[in-house]
Amino acid sequence: MNPNEIPEILHAATRALGAEVTSPWFLLQLGLILAGAGIAFGAGAVVRSRIDMTSLAMGWPAPLRLFMRVLVGSAPTAVFAALMMLTRVAMVTSTWPSRSYLLVIAAKLAFAWLIIRLVTSVMRNTFIVRLVSLSAWLMVALSILGQLEPVIEGLDSVSIVLGGLRLTPLLLIKLGVLLVVALWLSNIASNFAESRITRSTDLTPSIQVLLVKMIRLALMIFAVAAVMSAVGINLSVLAIFSGAAGVGIGFGLQKIVANFISGIILLADKSVKPGDLVTIGDSSGRISAMKTRYISVAAGDGREFLIPNEDLVTQKVTNWTYTDKNTLVKVNFSTNYEADPRLVCKLANEIAAAAPRAIKLKPPNCILVEFAEAGMRFALTFWIADPDGMDNVKSEVMLSLWETFKREGIRVPYPVREIRIRGGALPVETTVEVSS
Structure with a gap:
């Protein structure tokens, strides 16, 4: 094509488009489309207000309930497509078929959107x-308008070559x-595998988490490799970027790695x-969850600590249930020197043994550990079956010790401070106010 002819071609196309837009039949079809859209919107509102999905789909399987919800929500689209087809039939019977082409396009686009929405209703x-629906509808729209092949050729005509890899907008769209x-799909498969693994009673929780992480990683790698092969990208071509990518990963992602x-070691x-x-x-x-990068530790007061896995490997960790x-x-508690230490130990052992969560097979033990300045110091030890709520158990035992000591006349010592003044009394200044 001669470049000098391009302005003339554009000018002719503009005049043809202007003549078509200003024709009476184009305006009539546009008015019918707008009227059909208004009627469809009102009909859809009536359908949604009259149908109660909660009572209608009660007891139905989840996919069927979702399908019906999408169908009811797409009622305006279905009504609009049906109106356009009926209007098209009426136009064909009364005039030339070429005078109702906009109605056909509108009906096909509406039907395509309805079918796509129903098909994608299985996705959660x-x-x-939205991505799949818009992409599929755009392709169908270009196909209906007869512009799919030119658009594909245009997207494939612009390219950038990097190390033997030809990148085009069409390739990037397909790849994305x-x-x-x-x-x-890999996420669905990994969730299905996770549900089966977590229900297995033969595997420990650590093995279950390890298997789930390995399956997720393997499926993700397989999905990426399969997609790149499907769009025609040779994985060996990417070897040119391995050196730079390795350096970037080594410095930028060292903490993540x-x-x-x-996490794998743990x-x-x-x-x-x-x-x-x-x-x-x-x-x-x-520990409520073990993720790829961190573990979640529930404190019991509504807080959750997200601790990196590396800290558990390099720092000191106390595992109460290893x-x-x-x-x-x-x-630990104290009494004054007037108390009988053997009686104190006997009472403390009885109180600890009576604790609801104390293990009966391991009797408590109370010993005298020190004759301190303020009194005698004792240490009472006993076992419980689970470390959960250990502070509550300790508090209950201490309250029982206080009540028992008070009943038996055993006093808990507290520091007493005496102030001695040498050299007589301190001088006291007095102020006398004289009023006139």
């Missing part, structure tokens, strides 16, 4: 539903759409597992 991720769909490897050696009661630095609580959940509780 809202973002993926297929990658989203593949990752969505360290936490990931630490799951493999079973030093901590979901449900364990741990103390890490100033944070104490039960091999045995039985926990030794220690209560």
Whole structure:
């Protein structure tokens, strides 16, 4: 094509488009489309107000309930498509078919959107539903208008070559759409595998978490590789970027990689597992979840500590339930020198043995540890079956000790301070006010 002819072609196309837009039949079809849209909107509002999905779909399977909800929500689209087809039939019977082409396009676009929405109703991720729906409807719209092939050729004509890899807008669009769909499918498969693994009673919690993480990682890698092969990207071509990517990962993602490897180590050696009661630095609580980068420790007061996996490998960790959940509780207290120490130990042992959570097979033990300046110091130890609520148990035992000592006349010492003044009394200044 001669470049000098391009202005003439554009000018002719503009005149043809202007003549078509200003024709009476185009304006009539546009008015019918707008009227049909208004009627469809009103009909959809009536349908949604008259149908109660809660009572209608009660007891139905979840996918069928979702399908019906999408169908009722797409009622305006269905009504609009039906009106356009009926109007098209009426126009064909009364005039030339070429004078109702806009009605056909509007009806096909509406039907395409309705079918796409019903097909994507099985997806639960809202973002993926919108992405797939818009992408599919755009392709169908271009196909209906006869512009799909020119658009594909135009997107494929612009390219950038990087190390033998030819990148085009069409390739990137295909790669993005297929990658989203593949990752969505891999997520569904990994969730299904996780539900089966977590229901297995033969596997420990650590092995369950390890298997789930390995399956998720393997499925993700397989999905990415399959998509890249599907769009025609040779994975060996990407080897040119391996050196720079390796340096970037080494410096920029070293903490992420360290936490990931630490998480694998923790799951493999079973030093901590979901449900364990741990103390890490100033944070104490039960491990509620073990993620790829961190573990979640529930403190019991509504807080959750997110601790990197690397800290559990490099720092000191107290696991209260590593091999045995039985926990030794220690209560320190004092009495004055007027009390009988043997009677004090006997009363303390009886109180600890009567505690509801004390283990009966391991009797408590109370010993005299020191003759201190203020009184005698004792240490009472007893065992409970679970470290949960250890402070509450300790508090109940101390309250019982206080009540028993008060009843038996045993006093708990407290410091007494005496102030002695040498050299006589201190001078006292007095002020006398004289009023006139």
